[in-house]
Amino acid sequence: MIPDQSVLASAGPLAARTERLWWFSFWVAAGVYVLTMGFLVWSIARARRRARDGEPMAAGSDQRMTRAVSYGSGATVVILLLFLGFDLSVGRTLSPIPSKRPLTIEVAGHQWWWEATYADTSAHGRFTTANEVHIPVGEPVLFLLEARDVIHSIWVPNLAGKKDLVPGYTTSFWLQADTAGVYRGQCAEFCGTQHAKMAMFIVAEPRAKFDAWVANQREPAKTPTDESAQRGKEVFVTSSCAMCHSIEGTEAGSKVGPDLTHLASRSTIAAGTLPNTRSALSNWIRDAQASKPGVKMPPTALAPRDLAALLTYLEGLK
Ligand code: HEC
Ligand SMILES: [Cu+2]
Structure with a gap:
């Protein structure tokens, strides 16, 4: 029932962009590591061979070394700027929600559970649930976040990055699931002894199924007959x-x-x-x-x- 809770198994546009950034950083860093280690091994082997053969240092090797170090530093600066640029561009595409009137869910963090109220313009349309948040597939969903006691943080790695919930202050973020499924999330900011037992499930389902779920949640509890x-x-x-x-x-x-x-x-x-x-x-x-x-x-x-x-x-x- 619990799927992969991983940033490397993205199931929505925000998580996909973050995942691309992660792989970009990984491959560039891996390339730099392999190159650096290659040069190191090569230079050690050469120095040993020289010592063995009693070969003197070639003329002008000092300048060559200075040049090599300058090129290396230059490349480092360029790579760091590339990281910065990619990171900033991903950050920019993540912030604005691409919808004028998105489905809005008010999520409040409590020790140690999540309260979720589906906002609606009419009082009868609003309803509250806990810990299991249903959303329609393929639509951006806006979350308004509040904390009732201490700082919490919402994190559903397959769908989006983290966002803190701060007492007395409303923050917001959005996410979108492109594949139907149940995504496990959890509180990502230590909030007391049972912090690890503060999970949340995002249930992404086709619009019709979601609407049926909403219609049922809006109903008051049935009066028992037996x-x-x-x-x-x-x-x-x-x-x-x-x-x-x-x-x-x-x-x-x-x-x-x-x-x-x-x-x-x-x-x-x-x-x-x-x-x-x-x-x-x-x-x-x-x-x-x-x-x-x-x-x-x-x-x-x-x-x-x-x-x-x-x-x-x-x-x-x-
Ligand atoms: C002093 C307040 C308090 C009282 C009294 C109380 N509860 Fe709770 N209950 C809570 C809190 C807080 C939670 C959430 C705990 C958590 O998940 O960390 C909870 C969770 C629950 C849950 C789990 C809900 C969910 O969706 O996870 C059930 C079921 C429940 N209570 C039933 C009862 C019943 C039945 C009684 C009466 C016998 C009762 N509670 C009395 C505060 C209370
Ligand atoms: Cu928490």
Whole structure:
């Protein structure tokens, strides 16, 4: 399920340009290395042969050496300027987003998860999800970035470079995926002990599939019909859960933790830490600290029947 998380497997125009820059630098540096080592070996061999044969230094060798060093320094300057020029030109093509009204997603970094709100001009069009961000293939997507606690950094190597999320300050960047797929990203700025367990998945899919996903995410949670799930909803809204989580269509409306309206539509929980299965969900609710020590979700002791009902309810939040 987790694809190559690598800058050398680009799947979009931004990452492709960065990858080209990387290979350019690699081949030029490799060429310089091979040439330098070649000259070194050659000159050592020549000096040894001279010493063995008792051959004197040729006349004018001092000037030749000065000239060789000057040519070498000149070539170094030219190569460094080439790097600089290529780097600047790539940087310039990366900044402006090539679209007037792009799909805009507000991403907020939290310790240790990602909140993603799809911006829309109407209040009903907006919706919030977490850790799994769907985007349409072949379209530039604008991200508005904020941090709620400390500095985080968003990095999906197959699609784009990094961008920091800074508290009290909105930054932005854009990316585009040209190949459908699930791209793993992660926080790239140390943000506390569970920093390594702060993954994000970009799900790039064809426009029609994306639209269907959006339409479903905009819906409030369905009112459960079976008895166990109904009991589970009651457990959720009457216990501590509602103090930190939102489920649209219920009384739970807090934003401390991830929005759970469509929890069951995500493939992982806790920012890629656990698979979204009944047993993982059960362990997480009983003691989130066991999988992510220090996380801002306390252990919850529930009667076995209440826990089972709660799990059934959560599993129904498609
Ligand atoms: C004090 C606040 C708090 C309380 C109370 C709380 N949670 Fe959480 N919850 C969080 C935070 C914060 C996270 C994100 C943790 C992370 O991924 O690092 C989270 C994550 C989750 C997730 C994973 C969501 C995802 O998409 O990754 C689930 C499911 C969840 N909580 C369910 C519950 C349930 C059920 C209860 C009640 C028994 C509960 N929580 C009580 C704060 C809380
Ligand atoms: Cu982080």
